[in-house]
Every structure is written in C-alpha cells, then in structure tokens.
Amino acid sequence: xxxxxxxDHFSNPRNVGEIVDADxxxxxxxxxxxxxxxxxxxxxxxxxxxxxxxxxGCGAAVATSSMATELVKGKTVQEALEITNQAVAEALDGxxxxxxHCSNLAEEAIKSAIEDxxxxxxxxxEDSSCNVCCKRCEDVHHAIDVEE
Amino acid sequence: MSxxxxxxxxxxxxxxxxxxxxxxxxxxxxxxxxxxxxxxIGRDSKKAIEEARQTVAGAIGAQPREIFxxxxxxxxxxxxxxxxxxxxQQKGKHIITTSIEHHAVLHTCQYxxxxxxxxxxxxxxxxxxxxxxxxxxxxxxxxxxxxxxxxNNEIGTIQPIAExxxxxxxxxxxxxxxxxxxxxxxxxxxxxxNIDMLSMSAHKFYGPKGIGVLYVKKGVxxxxxxxxxxxxxxxxxxxxxxxxxxxMAKALEIAIANMDNYNQKLTALRDRTIRExxxxxxxxxxxxxxxxxxxxxxxxxFDFIEGESxxxxxxxxxxAASSGSACTSGSLDPSHVLxxxxxxxxxxxxxxxxxxxxxxxxxDVDYLMEVLPGIVQRLREMSPLYEAHCKQQETQVTV
Ligand SMILES: Cc1ncc(COP(=O)(O)O)c(C=O)c1O
Numbered sequence: 001x002x003x004x005x006x007x008d009h010f011s012n013p014r015n016v017g018e019i020v021d022a023d024x025x026x027x028x029x030x031x032x033x034x035x036x037x038x039x040x041x042x043x044x045x046x047x048x049x050x051x052x053x054x055x056x057g058c059g060a061a062v063a064t065s066s067m068a069t070e071l072v073k074g075k076t077v078q079e080a081l082e083i084t085n086q087a088v089a090e091a092l093d094g095x096x097x098x099x100x101h102c103s104n105l106a107e108e109a110i111k112s113a114i115e116d117x118x119x120x121x122x123x124x125x126e127d128s129s130c131n132v133c134c135k136r137c138e139d140v141h142h143a144i145d146v147e148e
Numbered sequence: 149m150s151x152x153x154x155x156x157x158x159x160x161x162x163x164x165x166x167x168x169x170x171x172x173x174x175x176x177x178x179x180x181x182x183x184x185x186x187x188x189i190g191r192d193s194k195k196a197i198e199e200a201r202q203t204v205a206g207a208i209g210a211q212p213r214e215i216f217x218x219x220x221x222x223x224x225x226x227x228x229x230x231x232x233x234x235x236x237q238q239k240g241k242h243i244i245t246t247s248i249e250h251h252a253v254l255h256t257c258q259y260x261x262x263x264x265x266x267x268x269x270x271x272x273x274x275x276x277x278x279x280x281x282x283x284x285x286x287x288x289x290x291x292x293x294x295x296x297x298x299x300n301n302e303i304g305t306i307q308p309i310a311e312x313x314x315x316x317x318x319x320x321x322x323x324x325x326x327x328x329x330x331x332x333x334x335x336x337x338x339x340x341x342n343i344d345m346l347s348m349s350a351h352k353f354y355g356p357k358g359i360g361v362l363y364v365k366k367g368v369x370x371x372x373x374x375x376x377x378x379x380x381x382x383x384x385x386x387x388x389x390x391x392x393x394x395x396m397a398k399a400l401e402i403a404i405a406n407m408d409n410y411n412q413k414l415t416a417l418r419d420r421t422i423r424e425x426x427x428x429x430x431x432x433x434x435x436x437x438x439x440x441x442x443x444x445x446x447x448x449x450f451d452f453i454e455g456e457s458x459x460x461x462x463x464x465x466x467x468a469a470s471s472g473s474a475c476t477s478g479s480l481d482p483s484h485v486l487x488x489x490x491x492x493x494x495x496x497x498x499x500x501x502x503x504x505x506x507x508x509x510x511x512d513v514d515y516l517m518e519v520l521p522g523i524v525q526r527l528r529e530m531s532p533l534y535e536a537h538c539k540q541q542e543t544q545v546t547v
Contacts, residue, residue, distance in 0.1 A: 010457070011464060016530050027532060031494035034454055034473060034482065038532040054532040056494075058456035058473070062530065 002059060003093040009063035014070050017052045023120070026112025029105050035061040039069065039109040043117055048072045048080055053109070060099035067091050068106035077117070080110055152466030154512050158352075158444055158505030159301050159329060160470055164395065165354040171398040172356065175391040183388050184377065193390045200397030204361055207404050208346065209337040216362045216380045217393050221328040221349030224362035225252035227373040227384070228324045228345045232293045233260050235371040236322070240290025241265045244283060247488040248272050248305075249297050252347075253326055254484070257295075270296075275437035276305035276489050284315050293322045298330035298346075302472055302485040302501055303436030304445025306334065313342030322368055328352055328360075332403035333411065333442050344368045350392070354506065355399030359392035410506070414443035417504045417513055421446050424517050429524055435489060435499065444504035447472075449486070449495045452534040453527040458500055461523045467516060472499040494533070 002010070019040035029036040035057030042050035051069040055062050068088050072080045085103035089095045095103060118124045155163075175196065181189030183197055198212070205212045218224045233243065245257055247269040257267045268286045270278050283294060294316050299306045309325055316323035324345035327336060332353035338346060344365045351357040362384075364370050376385030403410070418441075425432055431451035450458065455471030462469055472483030473496070481487075482496035491499075502516070528534040 007460075010460060013530065018535070031497070031533060034493070034497040036532050038535075054530055054535055056452065056531040056533045057454050059460045061454075062457060 001096050002063075003095075005091075005093045006060060006063040006095065009066040009092060010059045013062055013066040015052045015066065015073075016054065018054065019050060019052050022052075022113075024113040024115075024117025026109050026114070026116055028108040028112050029057070029061075031056065034058065035102065035105060037061065037065050037105050037109040039065070039113040041072070041113045041117060043077065046077050048075055048077065057102065057105075058099070060095055060102040061105060063092055064088050064095070064102050064106040065109070068110055072110055077114055081114060083107060083110055150464060150466030152515060154467045154508075154515060156467060156469045156502045156504065156508065156512070156516070159304075159442075159501065159503035161351045161357065162354045162505055163507070164351075164356055165399060165402060167402060168355055168395045168398045172391040172395040175394055179390075183390060184379065193388075196390060196394050197388055200393045203397040203401050205363075207336075207400050208363060209339050210363050211366065213381075214363055214366055216364060216384050217388060217396075218360040218362055218384060219389070220358055221326070221347050221352070221360045222252040223373075224347035224349070224360045225250070225326055225328075226256050227362050227370075228347060228364075229253065229256045229260065229293070229295060231371045231373055232322050232324065232345070232369070233265055235369045236292040237265075240288075240292045242288050242291040243267045243293045243295065244270065244286045244291060245295045246270045246272060246278055246297065246307075248276055248300055248303075248485045249295070250301055250326060250328070253295055253297065272305075272488050274490050275440075276300055276303045276435075276485070277437060277440065278307060278312075280308055280311040280315055283312050287315075287319055287321065291319075291321050293324065295324040295326070298325045298327040298336070299334065299442050300436070300485060301329045302483055303447045303489065304329075304442035304503075305437045306330065306440045306442065309343070310341040316344070317342040329442060332400070332407065333414075333444070335407065338363060338365065345370070350396035350399055353399050353403040356392045356395045359389055359396045361396070411443045414504050414508075417508055417510070418444055418446055420510070421502060421504075421513050421516065424513070425520070428517065428521050433491075433495065435486060435491070442503075446502040446504075448500050449491060450498045450500065450524050451495060452531045452537060453498045453524060455497055455499050457527055458498070458523060461527070462519070465519045465523070467519070470501045470503075472501065473497045 019042050022040040023043040024041040027038040038054045040052045041048055051072050053065040053069050055065040071083055085107040088106045089103040179189055179192045181193045183193040201212045201215045205215045261267050270282050272278050296307055296312055298309055313323050322344045325343055326347045328349045331348045346363040349360040372383045374385045379385050379388055425448055433449045435447040455473030459471050472486045486496035486499055
C-alpha cells in the first residue's frame with residue numbers, strides 16, 4: 001500500500017535526531033491519535049541550514065517527517081511556510097488516502113517550529129500565534145461507510 | 149528485504165493443510181454435482197456434505213442436525229445474533245455481550261441497537277476476563293441472549309465459558325459463543341458447557357477461507373437467515389460450497405486428533421517468547437491473561453513506539469505479525485480490546501501480536517529474538533516520547 005519512496009524514507013529516514021542548539025522547535029500531534037512529530041530547525045540569516053526530527057507514529061508519519069526535513073533544508077523561512085501537506089505527499093509519490101493526515105502533521109510541524117523561532121526572536125507576539133494542532137484528530141478518512 | 153519468511157500471524161489465518169487440499173480437490177471438477185440434484189454425482193456431493201456435518205458435530209459433541217454451514221465465521225456470528233434477536237423479540241429485547249468481542253459480534257450488536265434492541269457490553273478486567281457473577285448481575289427479565297466469545301483474537305484470553313453456560317441455562321437464556329479462535333485449541337463440549345449456539349471458521353484451523361459453521365442446539369428459537377432453496381434445511385439457502393465444506397471437516401478432524409501435541413508445542417513457543425521479551429526488552433507489558441490464554445498467542449505493548457512501524461520493520465526482516473494500532477485498523481482509534489483492558493491510547497498504539505502455529509519452531513523464536521530488540525530500540529531512538537522519558541529520568545537523577 002505504500003510507495004517505494006515512502007518505504008525508503010521509512011526504512012532509511014533522513015535527519016533523525018535532535019539539534020541541541022536549535023533556533024526553532026515544534027511538536028505537533030497527540031499520543032492518543034498515535035502520532036507525534038517533533039521538528040528541530042537551525043536557522044541562519046532567515047535560511048534553514050539544518051533540520052532534524054523525532055517521530056512516534058506509523059510508517060507514513062516517519063516518512064513524511066523525513067521528507068519534510070529534506071524539503072525545508074536550504075529554504076528561506078517564507079519558502080518553508082509555503083510547503084503544503086500536498087507537497088510533502090507528492091514528494092513521496094503519494095500516500096494512501098487513510099494516511100493523508102500524516103502529511104498534515106508534517107506541514108504543521110514545520111509551521112510550529114518556525115513559529116517557535118519567530119517567537120524566540122521577537123518576530124511575532126504570542127497573541128498572533130495559532131494553535132497549529134487544531135485540525136488534527138478530526139481529519140480522518142474512514143475506510144468504511146457509516147450505516148444509519 | 150529479507151530472505152527469511154516467518155509467518156507469526158496464525159490468529160489472522162492459517163495455511164491450508166496438504167491433506168485438506170487433497171480432500172477438497174475431487175469436488176471441484178470430478179464430483180462437481182449439485183448436492184440438490186437427484187442423479188449420482190449430485191448424490192455424491194450430498195453425501196460428502198452429510199459426512200462433513202457428522203465430523204463437525206462429533207468435534208463439539210453435537211448432533212449433525214444441529215450443524216449449519218455458513219460462508220464465514222462472520223456470517224455465523226451475524227446469524228446467531230440477528231436470528232435469535234428476531235425470533236425471541238416477543239419475550240424481550242435485551243442482549244448481553246462483552247466489550248472485547250470481534251467486530252463480527254460487536255458491529256452486529258450495534259446494528260441491533262439501531263433497530264430497537266438493548267445491549268449490555270460487560271467490561272473486562274486488566275487480563276481481559278469477565279466473571280460469571282458479572283453475567284449473572286446483568287441478566288434482566290427481558291434478556292433473551294448472552295453472547296460471549298470463547299477466546300479473544302487479539303490478547304488470547306479464554307473466558308470461563310462452562311460457568312457462564314450454567315448460569316444461562318439456569319435462567320433459560322440462549323447462550324452463544326464465538327469460538328472462531330478457540331476451535332482446534334481448546335476442547336469444546338457443547339452439552340457439558342451448556343452452549344446453545346457456537347460459531348467457528350475453517351481458515352483458523354488450517355482449513356479453507358470463506359467457510360464457517362453455526363451450531364444451533366435443537367429447540368433453540370432461531371429464525372431462518374438466508375431465504376431461498378432448501379439447502380441447510382431452508383435456514384441458510386444457497387448451493388453449498390462443497391469443496392470448502394469437505395475441507396473444513398477434514399481440517400477439523402486433524403485438528404481435534406492433534407490437539408494435545410499442538411497445544412504443547414505452541415504453549416512452549418509462547419511461554420519462551422513471553423519470557424525472553426520480558427527479559428530482553430525494557431518498558432513492555434504483556435496483554436491478556438498469563439495462563440488462561442490461547443496456546444499460540446503472545447501480545448505485548450512496547451512503550452514509546454507505534455505498532456505499524458514495528459510491523460513494517462519486522463516485515464522487512466521477513467517476519468509477519470500484527471498489531472492493534474490505529475494505523476493498522478483504518479481509523480484513528482487503536483484496538484477496542486486493548487482499550488477495554490485499560491491500556492492508555494498511546495500504549496495501545498504500540499502493541500504487537502504474535503500468534504504461533506503448526507510450522508513454527510524454536511529457530512523462529514531464535515530469529516525473532518535476534519531482530520525484535522534492535523527494532524524496538526531503533527524506533528525508540530526515533531521517538532519524541534522516549535526522548536521525553538529519558539530527559540525526565542535524567543532530571544530525577546540530578547535533583
Ligand atoms: C473471534 C473471531 N470471530 C470472528 C471472526 C471472523 O471469521 P471469518 O474471518 O471467517 O469471517 C474472526 C476472524 O478474524 C475472529 O477472530
């Protein structure tokens with residue numbers, strides 16, 4: 001059910017680990033739902049020079065984390081914010097429909113880590129921050145119809 | 149990928165025995181007659197079905213006329229519940245079951261609830277057991293049916309079926325048990341255990357898929373399930389799957405004859421695996437009852453990791469197993485069974501079920517134990533939950 005690319009990023013995940021002196025750290029997801037993604041970013045002159053992650057989750061969650069860290073590296077903060085869950089999924093040659101929510105997690109982890117960076121650097125204030133975890137748990141694609 | 153190929157998922161399904169295939173073969177293109185036809189090859193098929201019915205009846209201490217072939221274990225469960233509910237609704241509309249039934253029972257109960265029946269789902273203890281006292285306390289004047297699984301498909305816990313049967317009999321309530329996982333692993337005597345209806349499925353005991361049986365004790369009020377011709381005495385119409393029926397009987401005959409050896413062998417593999425996982429891997433929890441469990445069932449939760457990832461890495465090493473994580477169920481909720489025994493969601497997501505069978509050997513356990521600890525460690529090192537746990541430990545030590 002997974003593409004070769006998903007399996008590759010799952011079995012050889014890129015950029016696993018922590019950045020001890022990270023400029024931005026974001027954690028999204030919920031252990032109740034079965035996945036948590038934590039992303040660490042190193043940002044110099046508005047450019048993401050390094051990214052690492054730790055993930056608790058299924059094969060798709062690990063693969064999208066890995067791909068998301070690959071996609072953000074070398075990008076400006078603005079460019080990274082424009083990365084959508086679709087883009088992450090496409091870069092992995094697609095995800096099964098029931099796993100699309102895992103790609104949301106990747107998009108949100110990037111946004112959350114950047115938000116942390118901006119907050120620490122006084123680039124935004126707390127009031128303007130949104131709760132990036134908001135849409136997660138409801139966004140499930142059930143594989144069976146619901147009988148009335 | 150791996151050149152090893154180790155199947156440790158016999159609770160999902162089993163390979164068909166060569167003897168079973170051999171018994172089935174003639175019924176595809178030599179003795180292919182319709183059992184309802186009066187000419188010779190039709191009569192041959194009819195005879196084969198009746199012999200199979202006798203074998204199945206003998207395996208559980210029933211009469212042949214109490215055995216009805218169905219298209220699956222799921223169908224047998226559906227018929228047992230819907231049929232008894234419909235036929236007895238004048239008497240009452242209350243049904244008792246457990247919170248850890250297979251979806252074939254659980255979703256049928258939910259369907260009955262949407263259609264005016266009331267269902268009590270008995271909670272289980274941390275080992276997945278219910279007590280006969282619980283059943284007794286749940287009985288009401290309008291209770292018409294008690295349905296309690298013999299052995300659980302995920303955690304392997306075996307219920308005190310004979311004691312529950314006794315209570316049901318005393319109260320005059322129909323007692324059904326889903327014995328799909330128990331068949332071939334536990335000796336079952338429907339008379340002695342006071343079982344009124346029992347479901348089984350051939351593919352769990354080295355028979356073919358898509359064939360099951362519902363035992364209905366003589367005199368139990370049950371409605372007809374599939375309307376049509378006169379097959380299965382009109383109660384479950386449709387031209388019989390003769391090769392599958394023959395195969396099911398053959399598989400059951402062998403399973404019953406070999407049960408003691410089979411149990412001994414599987415119990416040894418099971419207990420060794422449980423012991424070694426507990427010795428070699430930290431932060432694990434055995435799910436299900438330590439003793440009252442299916443001989444081949446091992447079910448563990450591994451803290452800080454998620455089950456699907458574990459299955460994928462095991463698959464890459466050539467090991468087939470299963471998990472109760474959400475990601476393997478097509479929804480966001482982990483297994484209802486693991487939640488029912490009180491596991492928190494995150495622990496339920498990190499479960500692994502290993503179910504041993506006929507072909508497994510100690511060498512398979514050697515190999516499993518060679519790869520499993522490393523896989524668990526690798527996933528933990530990738531997990532933010534493990535990281536948080538380790539940091540917490542550090543601060544506790546320094547404080
Ligand atoms: C306890 C239990 N009941 C029912 C079933 C359904 O049987 P079948 O696969 O024949 O429909 C299964 C099989 O997964 C089972 O384990």
